[in-house]
Amino acid sequence: MKPAIDPLPTTPTAAMLRTLAVVAALCGTIITAAHQGTQAAIEGNKRLAIERAVFKVIPAAVSVAEYLALPEGRLVKVGADKTAPAGAIKFYAGFDASGRLVGVAAEGAAKGYADTVRILFAWEASSQAVTGFGVVSSRETPGIGDKILVDKDFLANFPLEAKLSADMKTLANAIRTVKHGTKAYPWEIDAIAGATITSRAVGRAIDETAQALLPRIAPHLAQLEDRP
Amino acid sequence: MTATRTDRWDEFMEGLWRQNPIFVMTLGLCPALAVTVSAVNALSMGLATTFVLTASCFLVSLLRKRIPKEVRIATYIVIIATFVTVVDYLIQAVSLALYDALGAFIQLIVVNCVILGRAEAHASKHPPLPAVLSALGMGAGFTLGLFALGAVREILGAGKLFGISLFGEHFQPWVVMVLPPGGFFVLGLWLLLFSAWTRRQRRKEAIQHA
Amino acid sequence: MSLEIRSAPHIKAHRSVETIMRHVVYSLLPICAFYVFQYGLSALASLAVVTAACLATERFFVKTGTQAGDISDYSAVITGLLLALSLPPGFPLWMGAVAGFAAIALGKALFGGIGCNVFNPALVGRAFAQAAFPQAIATYTPSFLPGRFYEMVPTSMTLPFMQPASVIDWLKAKQLDALAGATPLAKWKFEGVLAGAEELITSLSGHMAVGPSPALILLCGAYLALRRFLDWRIPAAILGSAGLTAWLLFALSPERFPNPFFMLFSGGLILGAVYMATDMATSPVTPKGMWVYGALIGLLTVIIRYYSGLPEGVMYAILLANAATPLIEKITQPTPFGKSRFALLGRARKGASYPLHPGYISREEAHAVTPKKRLFAHKPKAEARKKSNEARD
Numbered sequence: 001m002k003p004a005i006d007p008l009p010t011t012p013t014a015a016m017l018r019t020l021a022v023v024a025a026l027c028g029t030i031i032t033a034a035h036q037g038t039q040a041a042i043e044g045n046k047r048l049a050i051e052r053a054v055f056k057v058i059p060a061a062v063s064v065a066e067y068l069a070l071p072e073g074r075l076v077k078v079g080a081d082k083t084a085p086a087g088a089i090k091f092y093a094g095f096d097a098s099g100r101l102v103g104v105a106a107e108g109a110a111k112g113y114a115d116t117v118r119i120l121f122a123w124e125a126s127s128q129a130v131t132g133f134g135v136v137s138s139r140e141t142p143g144i145g146d147k148i149l150v151d152k153d154f155l156a157n158f159p160l161e162a163k164l165s166a167d168m169k170t171l172a173n174a175i176r177t178v179k180h181g182t183k184a185y186p187w188e189i190d191a192i193a194g195a196t197i198t199s200r201a202v203g204r205a206i207d208e209t210a211q212a213l214l215p216r217i218a219p220h221l222a223q224l225e226d227r228p
Numbered sequence: 229m230t231a232t233r234t235d236r237w238d239e240f241m242e243g244l245w246r247q248n249p250i251f252v253m254t255l256g257l258c259p260a261l262a263v264t265v266s267a268v269n270a271l272s273m274g275l276a277t278t279f280v281l282t283a284s285c286f287l288v289s290l291l292r293k294r295i296p297k298e299v300r301i302a303t304y305i306v307i308i309a310t311f312v313t314v315v316d317y318l319i320q321a322v323s324l325a326l327y328d329a330l331g332a333f334i335q336l337i338v339v340n341c342v343i344l345g346r347a348e349a350h351a352s353k354h355p356p357l358p359a360v361l362s363a364l365g366m367g368a369g370f371t372l373g374l375f376a377l378g379a380v381r382e383i384l385g386a387g388k389l390f391g392i393s394l395f396g397e398h399f400q401p402w403v404v405m406v407l408p409p410g411g412f413f414v415l416g417l418w419l420l421l422f423s424a425w426t427r428r429q430r431r432k433e434a435i436q437h438a
Numbered sequence: 439m440s441l442e443i444r445s446a447p448h449i450k451a452h453r454s455v456e457t458i459m460r461h462v463v464y465s466l467l468p469i470c471a472f473y474v475f476q477y478g479l480s481a482l483a484s485l486a487v488v489t490a491a492c493l494a495t496e497r498f499f500v501k502t503g504t505q506a507g508d509i510s511d512y513s514a515v516i517t518g519l520l521l522a523l524s525l526p527p528g529f530p531l532w533m534g535a536v537a538g539f540a541a542i543a544l545g546k547a548l549f550g551g552i553g554c555n556v557f558n559p560a561l562v563g564r565a566f567a568q569a570a571f572p573q574a575i576a577t578y579t580p581s582f583l584p585g586r587f588y589e590m591v592p593t594s595m596t597l598p599f600m601q602p603a604s605v606i607d608w609l610k611a612k613q614l615d616a617l618a619g620a621t622p623l624a625k626w627k628f629e630g631v632l633a634g635a636e637e638l639i640t641s642l643s644g645h646m647a648v649g650p651s652p653a654l655i656l657l658c659g660a661y662l663a664l665r666r667f668l669d670w671r672i673p674a675a676i677l678g679s680a681g682l683t684a685w686l687l688f689a690l691s692p693e694r695f696p697n698p699f700f701m702l703f704s705g706g707l708i709l710g711a712v713y714m715a716t717d718m719a720t721s722p723v724t725p726k727g728m729w730v731y732g733a734l735i736g737l738l739t740v741i742i743r744y745y746s747g748l749p750e751g752v753m754y755a756i757l758l759a760n761a762a763t764p765l766i767e768k769i770t771q772p773t774p775f776g777k778s779r780f781a782l783l784g785r786a787r788k789g790a791s792y793p794l795h796p797g798y799i800s801r802e803e804a805h806a807v808t809p810k811k812r813l814f815a816h817k818p819k820a821e822a823r824k825k826s827n828e829a830r831d
Contacts, residue, residue: 011296011297011298015296016296016298016299019291019294019295019296019299019303020299020302020303020306022294023291023295023303023306023307024306026287027306027307027309027310030310030311030314031310031313031314034313034314034317034318035317037317038317038318038320038321041320041321041322042317042320042321045320045321045323045324046324048324049324049325137328141403141407141572144572144573194576387599395599395600396600398600398601399599399600399601400530400533400571400574400596400599400600400601400602402570402571403569403570403571403572404566404569404570405570407569409569413544
């Protein structure tokens with residue numbers, strides 16, 4: 001304990017600064033050491049998590065590469081520096097064992113019942129369709145909103161048509177979520193009765209990302225194909 | 229020698245039971261209500277807090293004679309923030325799924341009042357060994373409280389404990405238990421049980437004295 | 439000889455809490471009987487189990503001293519019967535028992551027992567069940583099924599902690615479509631089908647999934663109101679405001695909104711208006727406050743029904759109005775004789791502070807001084823402030 005004898009205990013400024021500097025240096029060292037020590041494991045974990053999520057929506061894929069679709073229409077592989085230019089959309093390309101492109105996966109987000117629902121959906125170039133999706137994060141009501149992953153009728157919506165229009169600028173038909181039992185076209189999503197809001201969020205999330213991303217990717221599919 | 233050992237044990241038990249942060253002092257309730265939807269989450273949150281608590285109390289106790297009291301709070305916060313950052317990295321390295329489940333509450337350990345409270349009230353006045361023991365006791369008490377909440381909420385809210393199904397596949401989950409109100413209900417119930425138990429103990433002691 | 443001097447009113451009839459509660463139970467019995475006639479064995483079991491759970495919980499908390507009151511005052515019976523009437527008839531019995539426990543424990547014992555509760559206990563129990571078991575509470579079965587007196591709805595006998603079986607298969611075996619299990623409100627909200635008037639009022643015409651009969655509830659409520667066991671103002675205000683709101687919306691766009699008659703007689707609005715909103719402990723005691731309170735419930739009910747994700751809104755509307763009750767009472771205190779605005783040209787009103795009228799005793803003591811009739815507390819006067827500053831120095 002500090003001696004409390006002097007009536008006006010004054011610590012010299014230099015001492016205060018010195019202590020703070022020593023503590024700051026000490027703490028800095030600890031943080032840096034922890035960062036260095038765990039960096040590799042964290043990177044590995046992150047890659048593993050992405051791969052696992054992508055493999056789930058593109059079952060045929062055995063390897064994954066991360067790409068950025070730039071606004072001017074160029075596709076670049078995400079490098080080590082990881083600085084994404086403004087307007088770029090991140091997506092993942094899944095390849096099978098022979099290095100052939102089997103699908104493209106991208107994240108979409110839309111407001112659900114409780115909070116934003118973030119999903120990862122897969123698009124197949126050969127059939128021009130969304131083949132499936134997985135949830136990245138959602139806070140929807142358990143037992144109601146989270147039925148989007150298990151409801152058989154809802155999962156039967158996929159593959160979902162996502163064709164590009166003739167001018168390759170937008171989708172030929174915007175993806176829409178419709179009331180349960182009224183699906184009439186292959187680009188419509190049949191909502192779950194009782195979980196309409198969450199179903200709609202899935203539709204909007206896919207539509208928004210697909211409208212922005214697919215026109216950029218489509219002209220450059222060959223570039224993704226010839227992966228070494 | 230025996231006397232000191234009892235003292236040490238007392239130091240530990242203080243936090244684990246008599247001054248339990250959740251059940252007696254009701255401190256640090258923000259993580260206690262927010263992340264206890266499952267036993268695993270609760271336990272890992274408790275362990276992370278215990279680590280930060282013990283490490284920062286140890287460092288504060290080591291430096292206690294060198295820290296001028298004008299800048300002590302700033303120093304404590306820097307020390308606590310350091311160990312929270314370390315824990316943040318460690319959890320990411322162990323499991324990203326757990327990291328996502330705990331969310332912002334890992335970073336919010338910095339402002340957990342139990343930690344700053346122990347650093348200020350105990351570690352700054354005691355040598356490292358008792359400080360660490362007391363911090364371990366507090367951390368264990370906090371973990372126990374979180375686990376008690378998380379276990380009940382997982383059993384009723386999902387029919388599982390540590391992810392192992394207890395009732396078979398036809399279990400009807402009590403949705404409310406994994407929602408925020410469930411946290412309050414279960415915490416209230418535990419507080420009721422704990423205070424009923426303590427009251428009974430006290431009555432027994434009074435009878436013995438008489 | 440000792441003289442006792444009291445202010446009016448001088449109560450002549452002996453009327454205890456127990457008398458009032460007993461009469462409410464009597465008036466509920468015909469409703470329950472018709473409900474059992476509608477739904478058969480399952481409804482009977484549901485009424486019995488939920489009421490038993492309420493009584494057992496009440497007994498536990500009274501015995502352990504957590505809660506004031508007496509188990510023989512019938513209030514827990516009312517809670518149990520109302521809760522059972524507001525749940526689907528085929529609600530799994532174990533969930534009904536949980537709801538009954540939550541009703542008394544969270545809705546009543548927590549606040550200290552009879553008369554101290556802020557929210558209607560039956561609705562607290564129902565809100566808990568709604569939050570915990572959202573699917574089971576939305577699963578209704580049609581009334582007047584053949585053989586309802588010999589067999590139960592399969593969901594009733596679900597084992598504790600287990601999921602109820604699917605009602606749809608059971609209905610298919612009875613040659614009814616899956617939609618027969620939806621309430622008129624759910625049908626309107628999700629399918630756009632409007633039920634007719636005669637179906638809603640008596641539910642005698644077909645296999646409709648309606649709750650207890652509204653006509654009977656109004657009749658029994660009228661008996662209570664005539665005997666002055668409940669105040670007619672609250673149900674009148676609720677039905678009036680709900681009807682008015684629904685009529686206004688209907689007049690604006692008849693194709694989007696259902697007619698006001700459907701609004702009033704579907705779902706639990708009548709039951710809520712007559713029996714739940716009029717709970718003495720949780721509704722205002724001032725006559726003006728009753729109108730405000732009822733109008734709030736009616737408005738909220740219609741708004742929740744139209745604009746939220748839920749088909750039914752009576753429960754949350756009443757709970758919200760319960761929470762607003764102390765505030766409503768505060769701003770609707772009646773002006774005592776001689777203290778009105780015109781009595782002394784405004785001067786007197788400024789200092790109007792009067793003991794609470796014994797007829798309006800709610801939570802305060804008889805001699806308590808009510809806060810002044812203002813929305814905002816006025817600032818302390820300059821002298822008072824100076825005085826307190828001096829005191830501090």
